[in-house]
Amino acid sequence: MFAQSPLIRSGNEEVGLQHRLLILSTFMMTGAAVFWSALYGYFGEFAAAAIPGTYVVLSLAFLLALKHRHGFALLRTSQLAASLLLPFFLMWELGGFVNSSAVVVWSFTSPIGALMFAGRRQAALWFVAFILLILIGSAIEYPAVTLDNLLPAGVIVALFAMNLSGVSIVAFVMMSYFVKQKNTAxxxxxxxxxxxxQLIENMLPNSISERLKNEQRPIADQLDDVTIIFADIVGFTGYAMDHDPDEIVQLLDQIFSDFDRISDDQGLEKIKTIGDAYMACSGLQGTADANAKGAAQFALTAMKDLKKIVADKRLDLDLRIGIHTGTVVAGVIGERKYSYDIWGDAVNIAARLQQTALPGEILMSGATVELISSHFNTEPQGTTTLKGHTPVDTFVLTGSIS
Structure with missing residues (x-):
């Protein structure tokens, strides 16, 4: 019904709630105004009847303007002003607090409405205006006071104003505090x-996190032409035996944080780390050859960066990488601490290639090389027997074609 508003505090939900409450209150106040207009007209107070009648006409006119770009602001301002001023004019027309049955109390709906629709600061201004109307009403009432007790006429009017204002102040302060606490919450x-x-987005691919947010379960997909990468740090077990836990974790964090950056640069998706092994893949979206190229570039950059880290720290570590392209099943498992993972024969081949590769070597299957051969240099290794798998044509990635 209306154009979307900018996010406020908890977002579009709160703006939508404000819209619905304003429309509901407008219809409720309009219904009350129709009743009062008919009642005053029935008893011959046609001038008084015209005041709530005017409110009805104004409300319906601004309701029709809701589709306008600034329709909500127009309706809100008109409702706050009309609910503040028209009861006061009606009291004036009928001759004061008593003769009007204290109809000016309806003006209090203005600052209360402002709390809900305009915020606490604007509501405070509308409340000050309400108190001023009460004081003006006291001045109107004073000449018409008929003494039926020993209290002076001025005191009676002052107490009338104090009673109305006092209850209103307490109610407004309590409502304002409630609104403040609600907004904080x-x-x-x-x-x-x-x-x-953000945590879900860091753990999962964007498309998967969106499906999780929409409570879509289970999540399971079969994906073709996915390129899987396994990278293992050679010599890390020995390093871990001779160093403190803090040093071990800091080194792994440095290396894998660097791999994460490279993954992001190449459009890869990090799947997980297993001890000192890093697993990533490409091909969750995009074309097969582009995905394979990103995986190959990741491998070359990761190998180069690790050699630099090792040289700077004078460590006896190296990296071996296995890469294969094929069909996988991907999905989210678990209810608590869930993770996105991939399974299938293609994953097993990539893992076996990594285990077979020599330190400092990037070993690829023929399926991947077919996709990157025009952009990268490779050296054929012939048919390689993989543990627990049939032989696979393998190649060593040596660099990119400049």
Whole structure:
């Protein structure tokens, strides 16, 4: 019905709630105004009847303007102004607090509405305006006071104004505090929701995180032409035996953080780390050859970067990488600490290639080489027997074609 508004605190949901509440309150107030207009007209107070009648006409006109770009702001401002001023004019027309049955109390709906639709700062201004109307109403009432007790006429009017104002102040302060606490809670909730979504996005591919947010379960896909990469740090087990836990974790964090950066640069998806092994893949989206090229470039860059880290720290470590392209099954498993993973024969081949590769070597299957041969240099290794698998044509990736 209306154009989407910018995010406010908890987002579009809160704006939508404000729209619905404003429309509901407008219809409720319009219904009450029709009743009062008919009642005053029935008893011959036609001038008084015209005031709520005017409110009805204005409300319907601004409701029709909701489709306008600024329709919500126009309706909100008109409702706050009309609900503040028209009861006061009606009281004036009928002769004061008593003669109008304290109809000016309806003006209090203006600052209360402002709390819900315009925020606490604007609501405070509308509330000050309401108190001023009460004081003006006291001045109108004073000459018409008939003494039926020992209290002076001025005191009676002052107490009338104080009673109306006092109850209104208490109600407004309580409502304002409630709105403040609600907004604080919504802010914290929105922040936690944002953190949760960022955590999911860091753990999972974007397309998968969106499906999880939409509560789509189970998530399982068969994907063709996925290029799988296994990278293992040679010599790390020996390094771990001779170093403190802090040093071990810091080194792994440095290496794998670097691999994460390269993965992002090449459009790869990190699947997981297994000890000192890093697993990633490409091909969750895009063309097969482009995905394979990204995987090959990742392998070359990761090998180069690790050699630099090892040289800087004077460590006896190396890297071996296995790469294969094929069909996999991908999905999310678990209810708690769930993870995105891939399975299939293609994954097994890539893992076996990594285990077969020599330190400092990037061993690829023929299926991957067919996709990258025009962009990278490779050296054929012939048919290689893989543990637990039939022989596979293998190649060593040596560099890119400049």
């Amino acid at each position: 919504l802010d914290l909730l929105a922040l936690e929701r944002q953190r949760s979504e």
